[in-house]
Amino acid sequence: MSTFLLEIVTPEHVVFSKEVESMTVRGIEGELGVMPGHIPLVTPLQVAPVVVKNGKETTMIAVHGGFVEIQSKKVIVLAESAELPGDIDLERAIAARERAERRLAARSNQDRVDQRRAELALQRAVTRINVSSRRND
Structure with missing residues (x-):
């Protein structure tokens, strides 16, 4: 091929x-x-x-x-x-996801910049978790 x-x-x-x-x-x-x-x-x-x-x-x-x-x-x-x-620290990624989810849940007192940063942090954490979880495929 x-x-x-x-x-x-x-x-x-x-x-x-x-x-x-x-x-x-x-x-x-x-x-x-x-x-x-x-x-x-x-x-x-x-x-x-x-x-x-x-x-x-x-x-x-x-x-x-x-x-x-x-x-x-x-x-x-x-x-x-x-x-x-193999370079992803899964526990750290899970903790980052949880922090981002908490920040987004409390968004009533956040400005747009903080909300966008929390959304990006959540996307990065979820991507790391997904990649790390499929390590042996």
Whole structure:
């Protein structure tokens, strides 16, 4: 089967760099499946897992915003932050989710900025939990 190079990069380091058969990302307009030969494209990303497939192996990577650039033989994810399943502290992610849920539940005395920050914190925590929970798939 044909492959393409996928690189997931943060300002700090390269999180993932490997030849893959396909991937799925969540852009601002919905999910986007990418296979070799995809048309060139650049789009912003939502906070969501990137799903990478190679044969029967599926890997999920927690990606927290950024952009994806699709080229003919290479895809680059420029992420604000990204984590492989083994790098996620599940207990910390669960605690972060609970804090964000409490802040959102008490939103009557919050301004819009605090509410948006709580929503983003919740999305990041849920993404980490989902990726960490599927570590052995």
